[in-house]
Amino acid sequence: MKEYDRILREDWASEEFGDRRQEIVFIGASIDQKAITDALNECLLTDEEMAVYRKEAEKVYGAAL
Numbered sequence: 369m370k371e372y373d374r375i376l377r378e379d380w381a382s383e384e385f386g387d388r389r390q391e392i393v394f395i396g397a398s399i400d401q402k403a404i405t406d407a408l409n410e411c412l413l414t415d416e417e418m419a420v421y422r423k424e425a426e427k428v429y430g431a432a433l
Contacts, residue, residue, distance in 0.1 A: 392408075
């Protein structure tokens with residue numbers, strides 16, 4: 369369980385979704401890190417969107433997520 373505890377603490381794992389850690393690497397000259405980060409962050413759900421997802425998923429799967 370020691371490794372599992374480390375994963376929960378450090379690797380963004382949760383009881384609800386398991387391990388959600390993803391890694392992506394960009395290699396190149398003059399890469400605009402802020403632009404890439406901002407664009408990827410725009411893909412994330414808001415808390416409100418996540419609440420809607422959970423509600424709809426509960427209808428489909430029959431259990432709270």
